[in-house]
Amino acid sequence: MTSSRDDFSRRTKSDLALRASYQCSLCKASTVGPSDEASNAVTMIGVAAHIAAAASGPGARRYDHSMTPEQRGSIDNGIWLCASCSVLIDRDEVRYSTQNLHELKLSHEASRRLQGQGEVGRDDIIAIGPSLIALGAVLRFGPDGCRFRISHFLEGNIRELWALSVDFSKWPDEDRYVLSNELGYGGLLSQPPAIERTESGHEVTVQIQVATDRRNxxxxxxxxxxxxxxxxxxxxxxxxxxxxxxxxxxxxxxxxxxxxxxxxxxxxxxxxxxxxxxxxxxxxxxxxxxxxxxxxxxxxxxxxxxxxxxxxxxxxxxxxxxxxxxxxxxxxxxxxxxxxxxxxxxxxxxxxxxxxxxxxxxxxxxxxxxxxxxxxxxxxxxxxxxxxxxxxx
Incomplete structure (x- = not known):
C-alpha cells in the first residue's frame, strides 16, 4: 500500500540527528545511549520530526498546502527531538508554531557548533571504504598496524563491517581503505580488518599499505x-x-x-x-x-x-x-x-x-x-x- 506521507529519507534523518548532536532540540536530553541487551546494542529515543506535517488529515499539525512533497520531506522541514517532545509539539500547535520550531532548531544547532576541539573529545571520524563512516578513536598506531575503537556509526553499521572482513576480496581495490582524521592519515588495506567485540563497542585492527611515492x-x-x-x-x-x-x-x-x-x-x-x-x-x-x-x-x-x-x-x-x-x-x-x-x-x-x-x-x-x-x-x-x-x- 502506497503511503501518502512525505517522509524523510534515511540520510535526512541521520543528518538531522548529527546536526543536533543526537540531543533533543527542545529539552536538550540525549537521545542515544548504550543498551544492556548486548555489548553492541544501542538505545535510540530520538525522532526526526516534521515541522509542517508530512500529510494532511485529522491531527496534522502545521500542515502547509503550499509546500511540495519534496519540501515536506526535506531537511529544512525537520527537527530532531526526543520521543516525548515530538508528541508534545504535535499536541500544541499554538505554542509550537512553524516559526517557533524553525527558530528552536536554528538555536539548538548553533549551540552544538564546536569550538576548536571543543566537545569532540577523543572521538573523531574514521572511514573504512566509501560506505562505512564512524566516530572512534585510535588506540594504537605503528609498523604492525593500526587499532581503533568504533563508538558509533554515522553511515553503515557493524554488520556491514563484518561483511567487509568476510568479503574483502570482492571489494574493488580502490575501496579497501581506511581514513583517520585523528591521525590525519589513511591508505589502502593490505588485508581484511580484524574485528573484536569489547565492552565499549568494537575494536578494529587494520594493516595499511605503504603510501605511494610522494611528489615534492x-x-x-x-x-x-x-x-x-x-x-x-x-x-x-x-x-x-x-x-x-x-x-x-x-x-x-x-x-x-x-x-x-x-x-x-x-x-x-x-x-x-x-x-x-x-x-x-x-x-x-x-x-x-x-x-x-x-x-x-x-x-x-x-x-x-x-x-x-x-x-x-x-x-x-x-x-x-x-x-x-x-x-x-x-x-x-x-x-x-x-x-x-x-x-x-x-x-x-x-x-x-x-x-x-x-x-x-x-x-x-x-x-x-x-x-x-x-x-x-x-x-x-x-x-x-x-x-x-x-x-x-
Missing part, C-alpha cells in the same frame, strides 16, 4: 585558470590543491569515480561543524587512496604531495561567487609544515546533477576509445570551462 610540492606546475600563465612551486601547489578539491565527484567523463565530495558535504552540512570534519576526511582520501593510472603506469593520488593532514577548518560557511574558503594545515613533501586558505569551488545541487549526467553520457558515448578510470583530471581554466560548460571546473 615545490616541483608542482600548473596553469592559472584566470590568466592562463604557468605557475610553479608553492603558487602552483596551492592553485592545484584548490582545483583538486573543487572538482566534484563524478563530473569528469574520463574517470567517473574521481573527484571530491566537498560540494555534496556543503549542501548537507553548511552551518554545522560536521562540515570541516567531513572535508578533512575527503582531503585525507584524496591524499592517500590511490587509483590505477595506466597513463602514468602506476597508482597515483590527486594530492600526492601531502604527507599528513593536521587540521581543516571553514572560517565561514558563506560562499563568495560559489567559492568556499577552506583553511588547511598539512605536512607537505619537500616543504614541511604548511598552512593556508584554499578557495574551493562549490557546485550547486543543480550543477552537480547536470555535470554528473553529462559526464555519464559522454563516458558512454566514447567508451570504445576511452579507458575509464585511468585518465587523470587536470585543472581547467575558466575560459575552457565556460566553453565546455562543465559546472565547477
Amino acid at each position: 610540492a615545490l616541483a608542482t606546475k600548473t596553469m592559472c585558470r584566470e590568466t592562463g600563465r604557468m605557475l610553479g612551486g608553492m603558487e602552483a601547489m596551492e592553485s592545484l590543491f584548490g582545483n583538486v578539491l573543487g572538482m566534484a565527484h563524478g563530473t569528469w567523463f574520463a574517470d567517473l569515480q574521481s573527484g571530491s565530495f566537498i560540494s555534496d558535504y556543503h549542501e548537507r552540512y553548511a552551518g554545522s561543524d560536521w562540515l570541516s570534519r567531513l572535508i578533512m576526511m575527503d582531503i585525507i582520501r584524496l591524499s592517500f587512496v590511490p587509483r590505477n593510472s595506466r597513463a602514468a603506469n602506476k597508482k597515483v593520488v590527486p594530492l600526492d604531495w601531502v604527507n599528513r593532514v593536521n587540521s581543516v577548518s571553514t572560517p565561514t560557511f558563506e560562499l563568495t561567487e560559489q567559492y568556499l574558503s577552506i583553511h588547511v594545515d598539512a605536512e607537505l613533501e619537500g616543504v614541511g609544515n604548511w598552512s593556508g586558505v584554499l578557495p574551493v569551488f562549490i557546485c550547486t545541487p543543480e550543477q552537480l546533477q547536470e555535470g554528473r549526467d553529462r559526464a555519464q553520457k559522454n563516458a558512454i558515448s566514447i567508451s570504445p576509445t576511452v579507458d575509464h578510470g585511468i585518465v587523470e583530471a587536470l585543472p581547467v581554466d575558466k575560459k575552457t570551462a565556460d566553453r565546455l560548460k562543465l559546472p565547477g571546473r
